[in-house]
Amino acid sequence: MTELAIAETRAWVDCVVIGLNLCPFARAPQVKGLVRYVATTAHDAEALLAVLVDELNLLAETPAERIETTLLIHAQVLTDFADYNDFLDLADAAVAGLGLEGVIQVASFHPQYRFAGNAAADPANATNRSPYPTLHLLREESIDRAVAAFPQAEAIFEANVATLERLGAEGWAALQARCREDAGREAE
DSSP: OHHHHHHHHHHHIIIIIITTTSOTTSHHHHHTTOEEEEEOOOOSHHHHHHHHHHHHHHHHHSOTTTOSEEEEEOTTSOOSHHHHHHHHHHHHHHHHHTTOTTTEEEEEEOTTOOOTTOOTTOGGGGGGOOSSOEEEEEEHHHHHHHHHHSTTTTHHHHHHHHHHHHHHHHHHHHHHHHHHHHHHHHHO
16 A cells, blocks of 8 residues: 555656646656655554654755655545644644754645635645645755745745646546556556
């Protein structure tokens, strides 16, 4: 299961995040092999929190030239979005407890992602929909560099929503199917 989760998540990054240019900063670390993909077999929030702490420490201790960012995939825990969303407070507390505020932040992706106040079918939600529940550990200095290089970073979200609205529900489903096919080829 972990190999498939990694393959599908990697394919999602290539097909959706980079392919649709949802994050203009994602291509370089992916191409350079600086994205760490970790799929945990944790079955409860406590075990996931322990893995998260380990991954936060590893990222903080490893030079960015070796690991720029980490995607922590947890396919067997927090599959319900409300539970996942509640866990994000624990993730932020872990960052603070390790003294990593201002050094690392946690971004969130989930198959059922839903922004507060949005209808479930709102295309904007797809900007944060991944194949599996995933915690994205980002270096703050990387974010700062990316924002400095892209002076209108706040316009990214609006452009992403417009892209997903043009794609539509059928296009989104077809893209997800293509990503799964790509993952299947990668896993072979």
